[in-house]
Amino acid sequence: MERTELALIQRAIQGQPDAWQALVRTHETRVYNFGLRMTGSVDDAQDLLQEVFFSAYQNLSGFRQDAQFSTWLMRIAYNRAVDQARRRKVRDADPLPTSTETVDDRPGPAAETQSQQRNQQLQSWLAALPLEQRMVIELKFFQEMTFDDIASLESISPNTAKTRFYAGLARLKTLMGDCDGLF
Amino acid sequence: MACSETQKLVAEYLGGEMTVAQRTACEYHFSVCEDCRQAVDGLAGTAGRLLHWEQVTIPDWDRTASTAEEVSAQKTRPEVVPLNTRSRQIPGGWQSWLPLAATVALAVFLGWNQDSGLSEQELTAYLDAFEQRQQAQTQRIMETAMQEFGDSTSDSMAQLVEWIQAQRTADMQQLEASFQQMLNHDYQALSSMQQLASWVSTQEP
Structure with missing residues (x-):
């Protein structure tokens, strides 16, 4: 693990919010995209994001510093995703997520729209x-x-x-x- | 006869964990095994499509929320999504029937009262019967909920039971209060009945 990240973890454990926010910024995109693919829903991915970082912060002092922080975080993400899926099991049996749940409707260039559509299609397939x-x-x-x-x-x-x-x-x-x- | 190695070999091959020597051996097997060749040809394209995922930039969010006390209290509770939100509704929109039932009960009672002069004893009996029907309805709701929430934790189930019971109690109190108000003011006209029905309907949560 990089010394910079280890230093951030140690400072976050000591209660320094800027250190924790720097850690969150480093890993949030990976966790959020994991959530999008696992849940098929922007809302659920955001919920999962909050839960993962909340759980990580609560357990930060128990993090073994010889391990990879990203691996540890993704283990938490895995557990939270499984929990969320169990809580919302009924959604697994539902039809694929609706377009309003999965599409970011902010205007953007055509290429971006196409990539959004591809992601949305992939989310739908994975959700099934x-x-x-x-x-x-x-x-x-x-x-x-x-x-x-x-x-x-x-x-x-x-x-x-x-x-x-x-x-x-x-x-x-x-x-x-x-x-x-x-x- | 189907190749018994197909799943394992194709998974390892597409999973990208093989050494060069292993890949070579695997590809030789694919060249002589029709089952494996068809499988790997078909699934390679599928795997390729997955790689079209483009990283999504996260929307703005509160990064300090994970350290906040109020979030702590919120997130450590087993989540029970309100039953009238999102996709976790119990089929049948069971909440919506309560104001309607109360309204109908009031209307029936008022007409009954005007015709026959219902006594307080009869009113009590009627309320008891209404509560029994409501208990039966709650039982049915719980059975449905138990099926849908089969994998929920016992804590969240307990919260669900508590929530439904509180709803039922609140509705009964509201209904009784409505009756009491009606008795106290001795409503006699149809317009009064309509006002009562309207009042009860507005109490819908």
Whole structure:
């Protein structure tokens, strides 16, 4: 871990708000995008963001400083995302998130709009996966974790992680169908 | 016969964890195994599409909220989303029936009272019967909620039960107060009944 980040953590533990805010700024985009893909909803991603950093701050003194802060934070994000999905299980059975939930309607250049549409489409496909498959796809593709790390995080075997990964991809392939327009 | 190695090999291959030697061996297997070749060809494109995700810039938010006392109190509670918000509604819009039921009960009672001169004893019996019906309704709601909230924590379920019970009690008190007000003022005209119905309707939360 970088010395700068370690120093920020130590200062944040001592109660210095600027240090904590600097840490948040460093990692918030990663956590927020994780939330968008895991929840399929801007509202839920923002809720998750708040919960993750709140939990991280509350447990900061227990952070082992020989570990990666980003890994520790994503473990919290994983746990919070699972909790949130359980609390809102009914939403998993709902149709894909509506456009008003997933689209940032701020005006922007055409290219930005297209990237938003691609993200929205990806969110919709991911949201249609069972949580366990969505999580492995997320951790593998977007968090770039190994199957062993995923297995450790989720308390499953590496082979189970691989099976979920394969099943998730197969399901996504069906969902994507022949949709080539945006990709 | 399907290859028993397809899931494992394709996952490892697309997961990008293989050494060069492993990839070479795997690709040789794909060249001779129709099942694996079809699987990896189909899923490689799927994996490629996922990589089109473009990082989203986070909207403005309060970065100090995670250190605030009030957030602490809010976030340490198991979350019980109000049942009349977002997607966690119990089917049937069960809250909406309460003012209507109270209104109908008032209207029935008033007509009954004008026709027959309802006694206080009869009123009590009527209220008891109404409460029993409401308890049955609450039971049905709880059964629905238990199904929907099956994986919730026991704490959040307890909060839900407490919340529904409080709602039911408040509605009963409101209904009884309405009856009492009616008795005290001896409403006799239809317009008075309409005023009462209107008043109860406005109490909807």
